[in-house]
Amino acid sequence: MRLLLNATNGTLETFGLLNDGVSAALDAFTNNVYEDMDHEWLYDDSMDGVDESAVGAALGVAPMAFKAWFTPFNEGRYVHPSAADEPEGAAQ
Numbered sequence: 001m002r003l004l005l006n007a008t009n010g011t012l013e014t015f016g017l018l019n020d021g022v023s024a025a026l027d028a029f030t031n032n033v034y035e036d037m038d039h040e041w042l043y044d045d046s047m048d049g050v051d052e053s054a055v056g057a058a059l060g061v062a063p064m065a066f067k068a069w070f071t072p073f074n075e076g077r078y079v080h081p082s083a084a085d086e087p088e089g090a091a092q
Helices: 002-014 020-033 038-043 054-059
Strands: none
Touching: 002 020
């Protein structure tokens, strides 16, 4: 998402389409598209492993290992079938 938003801003600016209204709309989207900003720590090497530390637990940091990327934050969330784990033994 970060890559797409950066590319969008660059493309709009290149073609002179990034006016105040468009910029405000993109900012509103960016501020509301994510449940939290923990994912930004993936780009910061100094935060590597914080999700597995006592500090991360105290802050309520979500697991950031690849295997957890598509796991919903709570049980009530819809999981797209392509993101769901296969039941044990199904791949055999």
